[in-house]
Amino acid sequence: MKSMDINLNDLLRRYRAHPFEDYRVEIPHTGVVTFKVSEGQQVHGPEGQWLHRPGTLLCLLDRERNVKHITAPCSGEVAQIRSDLDGLFVEAGLEVLSIRYRLGKEQIIDRILTEVLHLLPAPQRARYFFAPEIASKLEKRPQGEVTLQQGDEALVMSLMKRDTPVYYDAVPGVIFKVYFRPGGIVEQGAPLLGVCPPEKLQYVQKIIQRIKTEWEE
Amino acid sequence: MADSGKRLVQLADRIAYLIDVKGSCEWANLKDLLEKARGLRESVFDMTEDALRFEIERIEERVSFLEERVAEKLTPAETVNIVRSVQRFTLSDILENVYDSYTELGGDGDCNVDPAVVVARATVTRRVKRRTYSHQVMVIGHEKGRGEEFRNGGCAKPWGNDKALRYMKVAETEGIPIHFFIFTPGSFPIEDFPGAAQQIARNLYSMAVLRVPTVSFISEGGSGGAEAIGLSDFRLMASRGYYSVISPEGAAAIEGKIREGQKVPRELVEHCATQLHITARDNLSLGTVDRVVNEPPLGARREDYAFFRRLRYEMIRATDEVVLRTKSFRAVRAYALKRQSQEAKGVPEDFDALISWTLDDLEIERLLELRAKKYRVMGKGFYTENRSRLLRPLGGARNLARKIYYEVRYGLLRPHKRNVQKVIEEVSSEGSVFFRKVTGPVKAAYDFMFPQPEGEVKPARAEVQDRKSIFVEEWETYVSPLANEDRIVTCPNAARYGCLDLWVPDLYGEFCGVCSTCGHHFPLEYRWYLEYLADKGSVREFNAHVASGNPLKFEGFDARLRRDRARTGRRSGIITFDARVQGIRVVVAMLFGDFRNGTVGAAEGEKFVRACDRARTTRRPLLSYVHTTGGIRIHEGTLGVVQMPKCTLAVREYVDSGGLYIVVYDNNSYAGPVASFLGCSPYQFAIRSSRIGFAGPRVIRETTGEDVPPDYHSAKNALRRGHIQGIWDRRDFRKNLHDALITMGGPHLYYK
Numbered sequence: 013m014k015s016m017d018i019n020l021n022d023l024l025r026r027y028r029a030h031p032f033e034d035y036r037v038e039i040p041h042t043g044v045v046t047f048k049v050s051e052g053q054q055v056h057g058p059e060g061q062w063l064h065r066p067g068t069l070l071c072l073l074d075r076e077r078n079v080k081h082i083t084a085p086c087s088g089e090v091a092q093i094r095s096d097l098d099g100l101f102v103e104a105g106l107e108v109l110s111i112r113y114r115l116g117k118e119q120i121i122d123r124i125l126t127e128v129l130h131l132l133p134a135p136q137r138a139r140y141f142f143a144p145e146i147a148s149k150l151e152k153r154p155q156g157e158v159t160l161q162q163g164d165e166a167l168v169m170s171l172m173k174r175d176t177p178v179y180y181d182a183v184p185g186v187i188f189k190v191y192f193r194p195g196g197i198v199e200q201g202a203p204l205l206g207v208c209p210p211e212k213l214q215y216v217q218k219i220i221q222r223i224k225t226e227w228e229e
Numbered sequence: 230m231a232d233s234g235k236r237l238v239q240l241a242d243r244i245a246y247l248i249d250v251k252g253s254c255e256w257a258n259l260k261d262l263l264e265k266a267r268g269l270r271e272s273v274f275d276m277t278e279d280a281l282r283f284e285i286e287r288i289e290e291r292v293s294f295l296e297e298r299v300a301e302k303l304t305p306a307e308t309v310n311i312v313r314s315v316q317r318f319t320l321s322d323i324l325e326n327v328y329d330s331y332t333e334l335g336g337d338g339d340c341n342v343d344p345a346v347v348v349a350r351a352t353v354t355r356r357v358k359r360r361t362y363s364h365q366v367m368v369i370g371h372e373k374g375r376g377e378e379f380r381n382g383g384c385a386k387p388w389g390n391d392k393a394l395r396y397m398k399v400a401e402t403e404g405i406p407i408h409f410f411i412f413t414p415g416s417f418p419i420e421d422f423p424g425a426a427q428q429i430a431r432n433l434y435s436m437a438v439l440r441v442p443t444v445s446f447i448s449e450g451g452s453g454g455a456e457a458i459g460l461s462d463f464r465l466m467a468s469r470g471y472y473s474v475i476s477p478e479g480a481a482a483i484e485g486k487i488r489e490g491q492k493v494p495r496e497l498v499e500h501c502a503t504q505l506h507i508t509a510r511d512n513l514s515l516g517t518v519d520r521v522v523n524e525p526p527l528g529a530r531r532e533d534y535a536f537f538r539r540l541r542y543e544m545i546r547a548t549d550e551v552v553l554r555t556k557s558f559r560a561v562r563a564y565a566l567k568r569q570s571q572e573a574k575g576v577p578e579d580f581d582a583l584i585s586w587t588l589d590d591l592e593i594e595r596l597l598e599l600r601a602k603k604y605r606v607m608g609k610g611f612y613t614e615n616r617s618r619l620l621r622p623l624g625g626a627r628n629l630a631r632k633i634y635y636e637v638r639y640g641l642l643r644p645h646k647r648n649v650q651k652v653i654e655e656v657s658s659e660g661s662v663f664f665r666k667v668t669g670p671v672k673a674a675y676d677f678m679f680p681q682p683e684g685e686v687k688p689a690r691a692e693v694q695d696r697k698s699i700f701v702e703e704w705e706t707y708v709s710p711l712a713n714e715d716r717i718v719t720c721p722n723a724a725r726y727g728c729l730d731l732w733v734p735d736l737y738g739e740f741c742g743v744c745s746t747c748g749h750h751f752p753l754e755y756r757w758y759l760e761y762l763a764d765k766g767s768v769r770e771f772n773a774h775v776a777s778g779n780p781l782k783f784e785g786f787d788a789r790l791r792r793d794r795a796r797t798g799r800r801s802g803i804i805t806f807d808a809r810v811q812g813i814r815v816v817v818a819m820l821f822g823d824f825r826n827g828t829v830g831a832a833e834g835e836k837f838v839r840a841c842d843r844a845r846t847t848r849r850p851l852l853s854y855v856h857t858t859g860g861i862r863i864h865e866g867t868l869g870v871v872q873m874p875k876c877t878l879a880v881r882e883y884v885d886s887g888g889l890y891i892v893v894y895d896n897n898s899y900a901g902p903v904a905s906f907l908g909c910s911p912y913q914f915a916i917r918s919s920r921i922g923f924a925g926p927r928v929i930r931e932t933t934g935e936d937v938p939p940d941y942h943s944a945k946n947a948l949r950r951g952h953i954q955g956i957w958d959r960r961d962f963r964k965n966l967h968d969a970l971i972t973m974g975g976p977h978l979y980y981k
Contacts, residue, residue, distance in 0.1 A: 041730075064939040077716035078730060 020219055023127070024226070027120055034110040035086050041104045043075035051093045055084040055111060070109060088113030117227050121220055125189060128216055129206035130182045134198040138171035140178070141194050150187070158187045160207055167204060178204075185209040188216065233281050237270040240285070242316065243292050249314040250299055250307050250527060252495070257295055262288065300526035303469075305502040305511075309477055311469050311528040312449045313414075318531050320347050320370040320410050326537035327544065329354050331368065335392050339379040343389025345417070347372040348396040351408075355545050355580045362583050364545075367400035369393045369458055370410030373449075383449070384417040384932070387428040390457045394432050401440050406548050406586050409445035409458045414476060416454035416904075418924035418932055420941065422950050425923035426900070429457040430908025433874055436460040437600070437881040440593045442551040442586060444544060447472050447518065452861070452870055453904045453923070460874040462551040462600050465543055466509045466518040469528035474870045474901075475863045477502035479928070483863065489927050506781050506866045515780075516607060517867040520547070535576075542576045549584045554599055555592040604878050605838065607871040611780035612832035615800065632846050639848045639979075707760035709753055712737035718751070720744040741960050743917075750918035750959050752896050755804075755821035755856040762854070762963055763808035763817075771807065772839050776800035777825070777832040783864040789825070797823045802858075803833040805840040807849075811967045813978060815852050816844035822857025822896060829902050830862035834872030837906065841879035848979045850889040850970055851880075853907055860900025869901070876906035884911075889974040893966070894944070894953070895919050912973055913953045915944035916962065921952065 039045065048069045049055060055068035067084035074080075091112035102108065115123070134140065142150060143165040149158045160166055160180045167178040189206035192198045208216050244263040254260035266288055273281065299307070311317065324331045324347075331351035336342060347370055354363045374380030385393070400407045416425050423431070433456060436443070443461035450459065450472030466472060475483075480501040481493045506512070509521045522543045529536035567581055588596060616624065712734045720728035728746035736742060742751040759768060777800060779786045794800060802824040808817050818840040820827040829837075837853075844851040861869040884890050892907050895916040904923060907913070915921060922942035929937050940946060947953045957965045970978060 061936055062938045075717065075730070076732075077714075078718055080719055 020215070020222070023124055023219070024222065027115070027123075031115050031120070032112045033115055033119075034091055034112050035088065036107045036110045037070060037082065037085075039073060039082075039102050039104055039106045039108055040080075041073070041075060042102065043073040043080070044099065045097055045102050045108060046072040046074070047093060047095065047098050047109075048072065049090050049093070049109070051090055051095075053090045055088060055090060057084050057086040084111060086111060086113050117223055120227060121223050124219055124223070125206055125216070126203070128212065128219065129188055129208050130185065131203040132166065132178075132180060132182070132205040132207065134169075134192075134200055134202050134204050135178065136169065136171060137197065137200045138169045139195055140192050140198050140204060141168045141170060142166075143168055143177065146187075147194075159210075160185060160187060160205075180205075180207070182207065183209050186213060188213075233278075233285060234270060234273055236285055236289075237266055237273070240288055240292060241266045241270070243296070246314060246316050246527070246530070247292070247295060247299060249316070250310050252306070252310050257298075259295075262291065296527055303527075304499060305471070305505070305508050306477060306499040308469055308471050308508050308528075309502055312471055314528075315376060316530045317448070318529050318533065318536070319374065320368075320372045320412055322531050323370075323410060323537070323540065324349055324351065324368065326534060327541040328352060328366075328368065329363065334396060339377070342392050343386045344374070344377070344379045345371055345381045345383050345413075346385045346389035346393050348392060353541065353545060355583070356578065357580050357583045359579075364548075364586055365403075365405045366548075367396055367403075367405055367407045368410065369396060369407060371412040371449075371454075371458075373412050381417060383413040384415060385413060385454060385457060386417045386419065387421065387423045387425050390416070390428045390432055391423055393458050394428075394435055397432075397435065397439055404441060404587055406442040406444065406551075407439070407461075408544055408548075409443065409461055411445060411447045411455045411459055412449050413451050413454040414449060415451035415932070416457060416923065418922075418929050420922055420946070420950060420952075424908075424950055424952050426453070426904035426921075427908045427952050429453050429904035429923075430877070430906075432457045433460050433877040433905050434881055434909035437874070437878045438597055438885070440588075440597070442548055442588070442596065444547040444551060446522070446540070446544065450867075451476065453873065453901055456870065456873045456905070460604070460877070462596065462603070463520075463547040464518040465520050465522050465547055466512055467524055467529070468509045468521050469524045470509055471507040472509075472512050472518065472867050472870075473505050473507035474861050474866050475505070477505065477507070480505055480863050489930070500784075504781065504783050505863070512867055515611075515866070515868055517871050539576045545580070548586060551596070552584055552586050552588065552592075555588060555595040601878050601882060604871070604875045607875050608831035608834055608868045611778065611865070611868050612801075612830070612835055613776045613778050614774050615776050616774040635846050635848060707757065709737040709742070709757050711742075711754065720747060720749050722747045722749050743959060748917060748958070750916060753959070755819065755823065758819070758854065758856065758895075758962070759804075762966070763810060764812070767807075767809035769807045770804060771843065772805050772836050773800065775832050775836050775839075777802065777830050777862075779864065780831060780868055781864065781866050786864045793824045799824055801832040801836060802827050802829065802862075803836050805836050805843075807843075807847075810963060810970065813850070813967065813970050814847075815850045815970070816840055816847070817852045817854060819854045819856060820858045820902065822859075825862060826859035827855070827857040828859045828862035828869075829872050829876075830865040830869045831872065833862075834869075834876050837872075837876050838879040841876075841883045844888055845883045845886050848888075850891065850974055850978050851883060852966070853890070853892045853910070855892065855894045855896075855898045855902070855907060857896040858898050858900075858902045858907075860902065873901050873905035876902075877909055880906050880909055887979050889970070889978060891966070891969055891973070893957070893962070894921050895959075899923065899925060899942075908952075912969065914955045914957055914965070914969070915947060915953050916959050917944060917956050919944045921947045 048071055055070065057067040059065040059067070066081070067086070069081055070084055071082045072079050073082055088111040091110045093109040097108060141147070146158065146166055161184045162181055164180045165177045166180040169176045169178050185207040187205055188208040191203040191206065198204060241263060244259055244266060248254045248259050248263070251259070254263070269281070269284055276284075328351035331349040334348045334350060336344065336347070338344065349368045351366050351368045352363045353366055354361050371383035371385060372380055373383040397407060416429060418425050437460065444463045444465065445459050445461040447455065447459070447464065447466045448470040450470070452474050455472065477498045478493055481487070481497040484501060485493065485497045487493050506515065509518070512518045513521050520543070522540055524536055525533060714733045717730045717732050718736065719730050722728055722744070726747040728744050728749070731740070731744065736751065737753070742753045743749070744751070777790060779790060802820060804819045804821060806817050808815055818837050820829070820833070841851060861872065863869070880890060890910045890912070892910040892913045893916065894907070894913070896919055898907065898919065898921045900923060903921060920942040921944060924932070926937050926941065929935070944953065944956050948956055
C-alpha cells in the first residue's frame with residue numbers, strides 16, 4: 013500500500029510541476045502562411061452554446077487566392093510559434109505553433125486513470141454495445157461493481173450489419189469507467205472500457221478523491 | 230390630510246410619466262421634483278395643512294407647466310416613449326371601460342396559450358333615443374400587461390396568433406364583428422411550429438376574406454406583429470400611438486451599422502424615429518390608417534375615462550361605417566355628414582340610429598370587395614412610373630384587350646369546351662362499354678389468331694408536355710460571371726464532411742455553384758436563374774417601368790437608390806415576367822438581392838400585385854421565386870408594411886379564382902414578405918442551403934435574450950417544422966418546378 017501512495021504522490025507531483033498540455037496546430041494544406049498572433053499571447057477556443065463562434069484567429073493560409081482562417085481550437089497561450097515561416101509557402105501537416113493550455117481536474121483524472129486502469133481498446137472503427145449479460149448487470153448495479161473475468165464476452169461490435177462479440181482478455185477486475193456511448197461509432201484504438209483490479213480499487217478512488225480536493229484550477 | 234396624500238401620489242405619477250416621456254429624469258430637474266413630491270408625502274403629518282397645500286399647489290403648477298411644454302413640442306421618439314410607458318392604457322383597461330361586459334376566451338392570466346394575446350367575447354352598448362341597445366363583438370388584441378413578465382410586453386408568439394385566428398373563425402361562424410386592438414412592439418421571433426412568419430401569413434390570408442366587419446385600433450403597431458391582427462375594414466389609430474415598420478432603435482442600429490452589444494446613440498434613435506414617419510398624423514397622411522382617435526395631449530392613461538368614452542364611440546362608429554358602406558352609397562354619405570356636424574361638439578351621448586351589424590350574403594360580398602379595394606390603393610402614388618404619357622393609355626388599352634381576350638377564351642369558351650368534352654367523354658366511355666360487349670368476342674378471336682406486340686400507352690396531356698423538354702441543352706450556354714476568376718474556395722462544411730477545395734471556374738461553371746462533396750449550394754446571381762429556369766427566349770418582363778422611390782424623403786436614401794439602379798440597371802427589387810417552363814406558361818415574380826437586398830416597398834408590392842392580376846387574367850400559374858429578401862424596406866416606413874396585407878389580398882384573390890401559387894425560396898428569405906404573401910402559399914419549396922425565417926439571429930438574441938443554433942433558419946429545419954414542403958437541388962430546379970406545376974396544377978394548371 014505504501015508503494016502505491018508513493019506512486020500517487022509522484023503522479024500528482026508530476027502534474028503539479030507541469031499542469032499543462034500543448035496542442036499542436038498543424039497546417040491542413042500547402043499555402044502561404046501569415047501569422048496573426050505572437051508568442052505568449054492568450055487565445056480562446058470556440059465559444060457559444062453550439063461552439064459556433066470561432067476561436068482567436070491564429071493565422072491565414074493562402075492557396076490559389078483562397079484565404080483560409082486557421083482559428084484556435086482551444087483556449088490557452090501561444091507557446092511556440094514558427095515566426096520564421098511567416099509569409100512563406102509551407103507544406104501540409106507542418107506544425108506552425110502550439111497552444112499551451114492548463115489541464116482541469118477532469119482532464120487530470122482522465123489522464124491518471126489511463127495510466128492506472130487496464131484499457132480495452134476498440135479493435136475496429138465500429139458501433140459498440142454492451143453484451144446483454146453485462147448490460148443487465150450494469151442496469152442493476154452501479155458502475156464499479158460489475159466484474160469482468162478473462163474470456164468474458166464484454167461487448168458486441170456491430171459493423172456492416174454483422175455483430176461480433178468482443179472478449180475481455182486482460183487481468184480480471186471491475187468496470188471502472190466506460191469511455192463510449194452504446195450505439196455510437198468508436199474509432200479504432202480508442203478506449204472502450206477502463207477495468208480496475210479489485211485490489212487497486214481503493215487506490216484509484218483515493219486518487220480521484222485527492223485530485224478533486226487538492227487540485228486548484 | 231388624506232386628500233393631500235392622494236394628490237401627492239397623483240403628482241408623483243405625473244412626474245414619473247413625464248420622466249417616461251422624456252426618457253430621462255435630467256430634463257427640467259424632474260428627478261428633484263419627483264423626490265420633493267415623495268418627500269412631502271412622507272412628511273404629510275409633520276406639516277401644517279396650509280403649508281402642505283401651498284407646497285402641493287406649487288409643485289402642481291410646475292408639473293402642469295412642464296406638461297404643457299412637453300406637449301407643445303412632442304417628438305416622434307417621445308411618442309414612442311408614451312406608448313411604452315407603464316402608465317399607458319392596455320387592452321384590459323379597454324375591456325373594462327369600453328365594453329359593458331366581456332368573457333375572456335382561451336386563457337386566464339398566465340394560464341394561457343399565449344398571455345400576450347387576449348381574446349374576449351364582449352358586449353358594447355349604444356344609446357339611441359334614450360333606449361339602450363347592445364351588440365356582440367369578438368375582441369382580439371395584444372395585452373402588454375402591467376409589469377407581468379409572462380405577457381412578453383405584448384409580443385405574440387406564433388401560437389398566440391394561431392389562437393387569434395381560431396377565434397376570428399368563431400366570430401365568422403357566429404357572424405359578429407371583430408374589434409382588433411394592436412399593442413405590440415412586434416411578434417415574438419421564434420420559428421417553432423407554427424412559426425412566427427408562417428402564422429402571421431396564415432392570419433393575413435384568412436383575414437383577407439373574413440366574412441364579418443372588422444375594425445382595428447392601433448396604439449403600438451410594431452410591423453409584422455401588428456399586421457397579424459391588423460388587416461381590417463377600418464383602421465383607427467390613437468393620436469399618441471405609433472405604427473412603424475421597425476422600432477426606432479432597430480432602424481438606428483441598421484442605419485448606424487451598430488455592432489451587437491453596443492449602445493445605439495440616442496440622437497440617432499430620435500433621428501430615425503422622425504425619418505420613419507411613425508406618428509398617427511404621418512400615417513393618416515400616408516393613407517395607412519383611416520382615422521385618428523384623439524387622446525389627451527400627453528397620451529391617454531389608465532384612468533382616462535373620457536378617452537375610453539371616445540374610443541367606445543369611435544369603435545361603434547367605425548363598425549357602423551363598415552356595415553353601411555356595404556349597403557348603399559347615399560346612406561353612408563348622410564351618416565358621415567351627420568358625424569361631422571356632431572363631432573365638433575365632442576363625443577355625443579346618443580347615436581342617431583341603430584344599425585344592425587349583421588350582413589346578408591350580398592353585403593358580405595360587397596364587404597370583401599371593398600376590403601380588397603381598400604388595400605389595393607394603399608401605397609399607390611408612392612412609387613414612380615417611368616413611362617411617357619403617350620405610352621400610358623397604350624398600356625391601359627393593352628391590358629384591357631388582354632383581359633377581354635382571356636375572358637372570352639377562358640371565361641366563355643373554356644367552360645363550354647369543357648362541358649362538351651365532358652359529354653363526349655361520357656358518351657364515348659359508355660358507348661365503348663356497349664360496343665366492347667359486341668366486338669369483344671370477335672377482337673379476342675382476332676388477337677388469338679394474330680397476336681400483336683403491346684403498343685405504347687398514350688400519356689395524359691401533361692405528360693405530353695413533359696416529353697417535349699430539351700432543357701438540358703438550352704441552359705448550358707450561360708455561365709455565371711463568378712466563374713471568371715482563377716482561384717479556389719473552401720466549402721463551409723469542409724470541417725464536417727471533409728469537402729475538397731473547389732476551383733472557382735469549375736464550381737460556378739460545371740458544378741452550378743454546388744459543392745461536389747457535400748452538395749452545399751454557394752450563392753449564385755439571379756440572372757443564372759433567369760437563364761436556367763425558363764425556356765430559352767421565353768422571358769418577357771413586364772412593368773419594368775415601375776420604380777422604387779423615397780416617399781418618406783429618408784435622409785441619404787436617394788443616393789443609395791441611385792447607386793443600386795446604376796449597379797443593377799433595374800428600378801426595383803422585383804422582376805416580374807412571363808416565361809415558359811418546359812412549355813408551360815407561367816407568371817413569375819422574382820425578388821432579388823442586388824437591389825436594396827430584395828426588400829419590399831411600395832413599388833415592389835405594386836409590381837407583385839400586378840403580377841397576381843396578370844396571372845389571374847391569363848389563367849396561368851404564379852411562381853414567386855425569392856432569390857433573396859431582407860424583409861420590408863424600412864426606408865418606406867408603414868408604406869412598406871401595408872404591402873404585406875396588400876399583396877396577401879392579391880394572392881388570396883388569385884388563389885380563390887383557381888390559380889396555382891408556388892413559392893421557391895433561395896439564399897436568405899426573412900421577415901415581412903415571408904410573413905405575408907410568400908408564407909401564405911400552400912406550396913412552398915426551398916433551394917438547398919437557403920435560410921428562411923422571421924427574424925435573423927441577432928434580432929432573436931436581442932429580443933428573446935436567447936441564442937439560437939447556427940442552423941436555426943436552415944431549409945432543413947424549415948422543412949422539419951413544416952414551413953416548407955420540400956428542398957430542391959438548384960440543378961433540378963427546372964425539372965422539379967415543372968413536376969410541381971404538373972402535379973399540383975393538374976392538366977389545366979388552373980383549378981377552375
